[in-house]
Amino acid sequence: MDIVVCVKTNPDLEMVRVKDRVAQTEGVPYKIGDLEKNALEAAVALREAGAAAKVTALCLAEGNRKAAEDIKTALAMGADEAVVVDDPALADPDEAAVAAALAAAVKKIGACDLLLFGEGSSDNYTGQVGARVAELLGLPQIGYARKVEAADGAVRCERSMDDMIETVEAPLPAAVTVVSEINEPRIPGLMQIMKAKSKPLQVWSLADLGLEAPAPVREIVSNLAKEQDRKHIVFEGTAAEQADAFVDALTREGVLGR
Amino acid sequence: MERVECIVVGGGLAGLSAAYGLAEAGVEVMVLERGDYSGAKNVTGGRLYLKPIRDIYPELWDEAPFERPVARELVTMMAEGAHTTVEIASDRFTAGAPQSYTVLRARLDQWLAEKVMEKGAMVVPNMKVDELLREDGRVIGIRAGEDEIGADVVVVAEGVLRLLSSAAGLATQPKARHHALGYKEVIELPPGVIEDRWHLNPGEGAAQLFMGECTKGMMGGAFLYTNRESISLGIVVGMEDMRRRRDGTESWQLLDEFKELPQIRPLVAGGTVAEYSAHAIPEGGISQVPRLAGDGYLVAGDAAGFCLNALVTVRGMDFAVAAGHLAAEAIKRAKAAGDFSAAGLASYEGSLRSSFVLRDLETARTIPSFMENPRLFTHYPRAVARLLESVYTVDERPQDGLVKKAWKSVRRDFLNVATVKDAWSARRI
Structure with a gap:
């Protein structure tokens, strides 16, 4: 069984500062998303358990000009090969364009019995890409997986639901999106990092995949949370007077006493 | 293995x-960095004196992400409630x-790390x-x-604390009295505000050092460097002086108190603190430089004690670049000879001795002990500030003539046994 893990890199959120309500991403390094690391770990664990033969990490650069460097972390974590799709036309793609490129890349990779994703990316977390790629490839999809087992041409997953755990089985090939409970991703040691250097890594363009530049179907007007106007009322006097005035004000606003 | x-x-x-230097020569080299990225753990003030190293890797510096060329040098001597600032400006800077x-x-x-990777190093x-x-030493x-x-x-460029080299017995453990502690904030300000506050032409920068009251008489001082869109403001204090202090002052409080001084507050007003950090600084001078090369290793940078605080100029980064370059040269020679023993690597120390690195440290040999004199951080900055304060003071009393005013101050503060002794011990600096 061969596994392809779709991996997104995003700016290291711990290092992003916000200035005048705008995220400052200049100079912020990219890293592999948290849930993608879970997906990678799940794939490598399946291979180590003898359930899979090969693990390929597939990454869409999405404007990260060092994606081919950053994906080496996936190789150090145990992936056997890596493929990066890097194309200027995909600098800031929407989910449909991401899914189309990933689906085409999975087809080009060829052997893929199990396709793994993180449930959502660490930056935007739209949670769409796994399901979209599965649909494009005509694969059954299992979401919110907290456990993945593969045997006898089928994948069996435990799904983490709000108030229950659901066990679902699907025939291979299939797509699975995982949640963080599934495992604790390994931190690669120096030896793994050194070995990753010589593992196969290919960079493809959209033309290599036979795709045209996607037409943008969305326009982001703003992704900021709505700003709340504050009342800026200062209550003065003794504690009791302040409390009374405060309760009066809340009552006037209709917050209390409805 | x-x-x-x-x-x-x-x-x-x-x-x-x-x-x-090694990757450029085709040597297989791997750099191991403890931080999330190169520079992540660094707290340097700071200012890089590029002139001494411009000819080392000359192709690099034109595109280096420097902040501002330093056009104005300011030294502020602080007494309680009074201070004097001297400005040194030169077109030639x-x-x-x-x-x-x-x-x-x-x-x-981070930029230099990328350049190193482009040359093929990991x-x-x-x-x-x-x-x-280690094996057989x-x-x-x-x-x-x-x-x-x-x-x-192995090039040991592990930084000031020498954790690995002292554990391996290659160097002695660093001692508090040969080190200072630095605290720094990076405070964001718009470029126009920086240029207005420090009277700078667009793009140019200022470096300001403070001595006296800011360290409460302890060895050290404060510094301020203007970056493109921020200032680096910090305070440095001798570890031993800090350790001996018994009044409950915590070293980190010094920077907060410094920022609150009436002469500093307007400089940082409206700024946003973007970073806060602290670090140890080697202050021991050449007497604390460990053995620089042995069987299978070389030492460079802060780990080698290549840091020089000459009161008005503070250097270390230029030494680091030069020493790294000379280490690469020595390793290339050792590789050609197939001899990585202490003898094969010995040319490293020789070339450091004939370069500015060990020459300038040798010239400054007496500075660390000279700086143990507390009057340097108490009496003199105060005396200078007081002298000029008295010259500039006008009140209802009949005024002494200018020379008489100054002379009184000089006689009181600069002509006594202690200061004459200090002048004598300063003659070799």
């Missing part, structure tokens, strides 16, 4: 400079090729080296976690 030709421990300026630049190391070191961040591996590689990697030669 997996092997590479050269392992560099520490991805700061010394380590990266060595790796750059910035004309043509500026002699020094302010830098933010997070930016500079730079591995987030990698803490736990041990220098010879350094044969490193251990990081469970992984042991062998190398023909």
Whole structure:
């Protein structure tokens, strides 16, 4: 069984500062998303358990000009090969364009019995890409997986639901999106990092995949949370007077006493 | 055991400079950096004196992400409630090729790490080296976690604390009295505001040092460097002086109190603190430089004690780059001769001795002991500030003539047994 893990890199959120309500991403390094690391770990664990033969990490650069460097972390974590799709036309793609490129890349990779994703990316977390790629490839999809087992041409997953755990089985090939409970991703040691250097890594363009530049179907007007106007009322006097005035004000606003 | 030709421990300026020179010559080199990226752990003030190292890797510096060339030098001597600032400005500081630049190391070191990788070296961040591996007294590689990697030669550029080299017995453990503690804030201000506050032409920078009241009489001082869109403001205090202090003052409070001084507050007003950091600084001078080369290893940068505080000029980064370069040259010679023993690597120390690195440290040999004199940080800054305060004072009393006013102050503060003794001990600086 061969596994392809779709991996997104995003700016290291711990290092992003916000200035005048705008995220400052200049100079912020990219890293592999948290849930993608879970997906990678799940794939490598399946291979180590003898359930899979090969693990390929597939990454869409999405404007990260060092994606081919950053994906080496996936190789150090145990992936056997890596493929990066890097194309200027995909600098800031929407989910449909991401899914189309990933689906085409999975087809080009060829052997893929199990396709793994993180449930959502660490930056935007739209949670769409796994399901979209599965649909494009005509694969059954299992979401919110907290456990993945593969045997006898089928994948069996435990799904983490709000108030229950659901066990679902699907025939291979299939797509699975995982949640963080599934495992604790390994931190690669120096030896793994050194070995990753010589593992196969290919960079493809959209033309290599036979795709045209996607037409943008969305326009982001703003992704900021709505700003709340504050009342800026200062209550003065003794504690009791302040409390009374405060309760009066809340009552006037209709917050209390409805 | 997996092997590479050269392992560099520490991805700061010394380590990266060595790796750059080695990778350029086709030596297989791997840099191991403990921080999330090169520069992540650095707290340098700071200012890089580029002039001494411009001819080392000349192709690099034109595109380096420096902040501002330093056009104005300011020294402020502080008494309680009074201070005197001296400005030193020269066209020659910035004309043509500026002699020094302010830098933010997070930016500079990351950039240099990328240049090193472009030359073919491997730079591995987030990698803490736990041990220098030794066999029969010879350094044969490193251990990081469970992984042991062998190398023909290890460049130890691990920084001021010398954790690995002292654990391996290659250097003595650093002592508090040879070190200072630095605290720094990076405070964001718009470029126009910076240029207005420090009277700068667009793009030019200022460096300001403060002595006296700011360290409460302890060895040290405060510094301020203007970056492109921020200032680096910090305070440095001798560890031993701090350790001996019994009044409950915590070292980190010094910077907060400094920022609150009426003469500093307007300089930082409206700024946003973007970073806060602290670090140890080698102040021991050449007497604390360890053995620089041995079987299978070389030492460079802060780990080698290559730092020089000459009161008005503070250097270390130029030494680091130069030492890294000379380490690379020595390793290339050792590789050609197939001899990585102490004898094969001995040319490193020789070339450091004939370079400005050990020459300037040798010239400054007496400065660290001279700086143990507390009057330097108490009496003199106060005396200068008081002298000029008295000259500029006008009140209802009949005024002495200018010379008489000054003379009174000079006689009181500068002509006594202690100051004459200080002048005598300062003659060799």
